[in-house]
Amino acid sequence: MRHLPKHLRPRYRYLAVEIETWPDADFGRQALQDAIWSEARTFLGDVSSAAVDLQVIEADCWTGGGSALVRVRRDATEQARAAIACVSSVDGQPVRIGVRGIGGTVKATETKYCDGPPDATGTESVSFRGATGRAVYRTDRVDIDMNGLFVGATPREL
Amino acid sequence: MYETVHVHADGPTTPGRFGVTVSRAGFDGMVLRNRQSNMVTVDAESLANQYGIGVVRGIEITAREKAIASGAIGNRRPEAEILLVRGRDPDLNRFVAESPRVDVLADPMGGDGDVNHVMANAAAENEVAFEVNLDGVLRQSGGDRVQTIADLRKLRELIEDAGAPFVVSGSPRTHLEVRGPRELIAVGTEIGFDLEQIKAGLSAWQAIAERNRDRLDPSSVRPGVRLVDDSDSE
Incomplete structure (x- = not known):
């Protein structure tokens, strides 16, 4: 057309x-x-x-x-x-x-x-709230996988 | 403009993560809605310094009965920078609106809650702010959301008629539920509020916190009068 x-x-x-x-x-x-x-x-x-x-x-x-x-x-x-x-x-x-x-x-x-993805992304095993979980880092924030349930935190709080 | 966030000891978002998110979303600060029955210790000052936002230590009372709520108000008033009492029930709404020691009547239209002109006038007289909670508008769908929007419309008309104070919140429970101030303004205007009303409601949290900090300050005698140390003035 x-x-x-x-x-x-x-x-x-x-x-x-x-x-x-x-x-x-x-x-x-x-x-x-x-x-x-x-x-x-x-x-x-x-x-x-x-x-x-x-x-x-x-x-x-x-x-x-x-x-x-x-x-x-x-x-x-x-x-x-x-x-x-x-x-x-x-x-x-x-x-x-x-x-x-x-x-x-x-x-x-x-x-x-549009900034694109954050720089540092890494994973490691951490101890949080009395249990261990897998932490996924992104610059100033971290998400922790506690047996399938995620918790949002910051690197300073680990 | 401030946002209020729900913090729990084993919640899906830590206070620090709320701090990063709220600051990034464009708010000047946040009010921690710490539940009186399950309090979390938070270092508000270090949070405020880290993220360059204001952090207010709020306490939310969620008692279902007037007698229990009344006791909790007396116990928590001295330590709360903002004292919220959850309504969600007509009798409790009326009781809270008639309690001058309370700052905010939280979620008055939620659950079975309802508000009338008597409560609105009482709240205006006692300076108890109604919470315009946008939680349901943002996160419900279908008939539930229609009901929530209709309830908020009724609340707005009563607030305007009585000249009652009010606050606006998105009331996020996780950092993924945080929406920026411009988003809340856009949603608020879409459901019939004025742009200025939503802005005023988001800013009112800060004004209430400052008024209470002034009252909690040991050198404050009464509004506008404070003790001055002689050695400082010389």
């Missing part, structure tokens, strides 16, 4: 989305898209979800977190922010999710707000 003339093309904004998970979580772009769509429909309703038009452009997942780029209509960024904040799990895996920043182009948003 022919491209629309410039003045009729929709105006978009790009949201840099920050995600934190337990270290065993793993999901792709489609799973995140489904979670955001489903939350937008239940929280904002059909009419508003269509107006916001949330599209996950790309998603990157690493140990304990990830980042994504979400495209929305220019005049609906706050509604998009609210719908994204209501996502509490992706593919059954609990997530902390939030908008780090908003940009007018994909490139500007990526350069300004």
Whole structure:
């Protein structure tokens, strides 16, 4: 189909989305898209979800977190922010999710707000709360696997 | 703007991890909701220094009966920088709204809880702040969330009518449940609150904590009057 003339093309904004998970979580772009769509429909309703038009452009997942780029209509960024904040799990895996920043182009948003995975990631066996567990480190935070149940802590607390 | 976090001795998130997360999410500080029945010892000062945020030692009373709650309020008031009492029941809500020693009536609409104009007026008179708890809006779905949003709408109308104080919280139980201030503002405005109301509610935690710190200060005689050491002034 022919491209629309410039003045009729929709105006978009790009949201840099920050995600934190337990270290065993793993999901792709489609799973995140489904979670955001489903939350937008239940929280904002059909009419508003269509107006916001949330599209996950790309998603990157690493140990304990990830980042994504979400495209929305220019005049609906706050509604998009609210719908994204209501996502509490992706593919059954609990997530902390939030908008780090908003940009007018994909490139500007990526350069300004997407940091990529944290530097140091290592694992070791540690003693915590009177038991031993496997600790997964990420710079200033550590997740400890206590027999399948994770505990979030910081390296200073071990 | 402050967020309140639930800390437990064997909880899924340590106070330090809450500190990192809350600071990264963009809050100026956090209120520890330490349950009176199962208290965790937290070094609030070192947490505040490490992460550059304000840390408030809050105590939450979760008693189901008025007599027990009343005893706990008397016992915990001297050590709490913010004293919260959980409502979730009309009788308990009324009792808490009429207790000037309490700072915050936590989760008044949760469970079987309900609020009316009598309680709202009593809370305004006794300076007991209602908690606008966004927990259910963020984490429930379907009919439960519809009910929560309807309840919060009723609470907002009563607060506005009576001019009662209120606080806003996302009330996370793990660090993964923490949402940033702009997210809470976006969710709040979407369910009918004013942007300024949510901002004021998130900032009110800090104001309450500062007022109580002033009262707990041994050199404070009464509001606006404090003892000054003569040797310091010369």
